[in-house]
Each structure stands twice: as structure tokens, then as C-alpha cells.
Amino acid sequence: MEEVVAITRKNDPSAPEARRRENANLLVDWILSAEGQELVRKTGYVPIQ
Secondary structure (H helix, E strand, O other): OOOOOOOOOOOOOOOOHHHHHHHHHHHHHHHOOOHHHHHHOOOOOOOOO
16 A cells, blocks of 8 residues: 655644644545545556545
């Protein structure tokens, strides 16, 4: 099984931890969306949906 590593930048160090987690969750949701999975496929990885 391949792993995908996604790195997010901490835009505002004063932002609460909950907000940073929310941003990470938004990224995961996008990667799992049809658009994100199409990008996964186009870059040579195997989409999961």
C-alpha cells in the first residue's frame, strides 16, 4: 500500500489547534473528492475511489 504525505503550512502561529486540524481535514476531504482523486490519477498514483 502506498502512502501519501501532505504537508500544510502553519499560516498563523496564533491560530488555535482546532483551526489547524480543521484545515488539515479540509485538505483530506479534497484529496478524497472526485477532483482530488482525478489529480491523484493524473500524477501516476492509483485513486482510491
